[in-house]
Amino acid sequence: MSQTTTAATMHTEDVSVWFGQRQVLDKVNLTFPSHQVTALIGPSGCGKSTFIRTLNRMHELIPGAGLAGSVFLDGGDIYGEDVDAVDVRINIGMVFQKPNPFPTMSIKENILSGLRLSGRKINGADEIVETSLRRASMWNEVKDRLNDQALSLSGGQQQRLCIARSLAMNPKVLLMDEPCSALDPGSTRRIEETIKELSSQMTIVIVTHNMQQAQRVSHQTAFFLADDNTPGGVVEFGPTEMVFKNPQDPRTNDYVNGHFG
Amino acid sequence: MSNFLERPSVQPWARVKKSQQLELILASVLPTVIALFVVNVFGVHGAFGMITVFLPLQILAAGFVGVRRFGKKGFGDSLLLVSTISFAALVAVLLLSVLYSVIIKGFPALSAHFITQNNVYVSTTTSLEYGGVGHAILGTLLVVVLATLAAVPLGLAMAVFLTQSQSRLTGPVRSFTQALAGLPSIVSGLFILSILPFLGMERSGLAGAMALFPLMLPTVARVAEEALRLVPADLRMAALALGAPNYRAFFQVILPAAKSGVVTAVLLGLARIVGETAPLILTLNANVSTNLNPFEGGIAALPTYVYGFISSGYDTSLSRAWGAALVLVILVGILFGLARVFSRSKSLKTKSSSKKKGNK
Structure with a gap:
């Protein structure tokens, strides 16, 4: 059932970000190896959500946003001069904090929407729908109501539908920006299971405020922090177990043990 | 199941007591009755009568009930309620009277050949x-x-x-x-x-x-x-x-x-x-x-x-x-x-x- 996906390695070089005159990120260097889940943690306002948006060029859609540095996908700079942002986003999927299925479309149409929106031909629609929903582990729940409106689903199901919608595109990398923060514990658990299964097929980057979640799902963790009035940056980056059990930086220690933030 | 149905009747919590219901009815009916009386006896008619007699009476009555039930806050609430209902009714009356006069005066001319x-x-x-x-x-x-x-x-x-x-x-x-x-x-x-x-x-x-x-x-x-x-x-x-x-x-x-x-x-x-x-x-x-x-x-x-x-x-x-x-x-x-x-x-x-x- 599971499709073989060409997972890709991503890495960033000196990524700095501005909103207008204000710098919010300073020289972030991270590597996301293929088949690995990387968790981005840190207090609110440290720039981790901003950072994840630079990885698929969603950042540049915000008015006044500026960027320096490079992001490489399998060695090619996604900010290269002849690279189209639209092609980047086809290869690098994104799941948002709030479930955002398309309200005018059915469950099935939502799954196929990515292919339609990016102007690709759809061969074997039913198979794509089934595979994508199975990969998001919700096929059994919705297989009898594929033509129902997407908004008839519960919040947790909607979020998994959004994941399935991204998976239908067969992305090399999946970015998730706090995908469980609007969901109940049961839905959160199911999404975490999905993430673990998907990690064998693709590269995943997930922003989370939930320390336990980061430990449960990720292989490596990056801790972001922005001191007062300075741009945010990575304080510590390493295997998840190291970051949580044996942090090198006292600030990381304080944060993962709940002393601040 | 039948047990549940036969259970001694528990009255649902009544939001409005009987005496309060009476007050409400009086407050809704009395101003109308008085206004009709004044209009007929003293001969103030139409919109003028509505505005000078009925509206103040209704506000007074609603205000009285409001204060009795909710204290000082009740007066503002009742004032808002009466004025919103009155003005909404005014809009409806305006629209309906336009439609009414168009239909009454236009209908006699309507026929298949007219169209x-x-x-x-x-x-x-x-x-x-x-x-x-x-x-x-x-x-x-x-x-x-x-x-x-x-x-x-x-x-x-x-x-x-x-x-x-x-x-x-x-x-x-x-x-x-x-x-x-x-x-x-x-x-x-x-x-x-x-x-x-x-x-x-x-x-x-x-x-x-x-x-x-x-x-x-x-x-x-x-x-x-x-x-x-x-x-x-x-x-x-x-x-x-x-x-x-x-x-x-x-x-x-x-x-x-x-x-x-x-x-x-x-x-x-x-x-x-x-x-x-x-x-x-x-x-x-x-x-x-x-x-x-x-x-x-x-x-x-x-x-x-x-x-x-x-x-x-x-x-x-x-x-x-x-x-x-x-x-x-x-x-x-x-x-x-x-x-x-x-x-x-x-x-x-x-x-x-x-x-x-x-x-x-």
Whole structure:
């Protein structure tokens, strides 16, 4: 059932970000190896959500946003001069904090929407729908109501539908920006299971405020922090177990043990 | 189960006690009774009586009950309640009385031939058995459709520009649209009339449509802008994150989500121009026969027909004018109904088709 996906390695070089005159990120260097889940943690306002948006060029859609540095996908700079942002986003999927299925479309149409929106031909629609929903582990729940409106689903199901919608595109990398923060514990658990299964097929980057979640799902963790009035940056980056059990930086220690933030 | 039903009856918690209910009834009925009494005995009538006698009494009574039940806060609440209900009723009365007088005065003129025939051989005193507004109905439809064909695409394009673009020109374009919305309709008619010689045109259906166009455009643009603005930015982001170019994100996600609002924009634009009289008097060359050529020859429209016959003052011509007014109101009603059905039918279609596919 599971499709073989060409997972890709991503890495960033000196990524700095501005909103207008204000710098919010300073020289972030991270590597996301293929088949690995990387968790981005840190207090609110440290720039981790901003950072994840630079990885698929969603950042540049915000008015006044500026960027320096490079992001490489399998060695090619996604900010290269002849690279189209639209092609980047086809290869690098994104799941948002709030479930955002398309309200005018059915469950099935939502799954196929990515292919339609990016102007690709759809061969074997039913198979794509089934595979994508199975990969998001919700096929059994919705297989009898594929033509129902997407908004008839519960919040947790909607979020998994959004994941399935991204998976239908067969992305090399999946970015998730706090995908469980609007969901109940049961839905959160199911999404975490999905993430673990998907990690064998693709590269995943997930922003989370939930320390336990980061430990449960990720292989490596990056801790972001922005001191007062300075741009945010990575304080510590390493295997998840190291970051949580044996942090090198006292600030990381304080944060993962709940002393601040 | 039966046990549950036979359980000794537990009374649900009563929100309003019996004595309070009595107070409420008294407070609603007494002011009306007193007002009726005063109106009949002292002979203050109509709106004057409503405002000077009934409204203060009702406010007093509601205020009294409000204070008794909720203390000082209750007075403000009751005041708000009475005034909102009164003014909402006033709006309903205004609308209904307009409809009432149009129907009462226009109905006698209505007949099959009144709707289908044109006005050739009809003078102001000809009896209602002859002639009709058929030519004016067609003329109105022709002129309005022409104006709509130009104003809707352009208005929607403006709305898209105002909501989707990050250009610095959005501010000026928005103020320009608002200024255009304030353009008096007769000025629009005068303007078109004055440029007709330069265009080498005569007064015609096309000229009428040109005069209506600047009136419809800002309404469509502004209402469609509001509709598009209500679509959550999340949806656009989701579409772009899936690798959609801007135009596909717009046509496949944003526009469908705003569809009912966009239909409303077109409807309000139609409503704005379908009854316009002044610009059409200036730019159409009134005609009594049917003419479907917008480029030359006189053409009649319902509003100009009403104006023409109401000006002459004979009983028969007044009846014709009211009849035409009723036809205009019905026409607007049909347009609104059609647009509503059209905007809803698509979602119904997807639902029924989903059932079919689901069964197979």
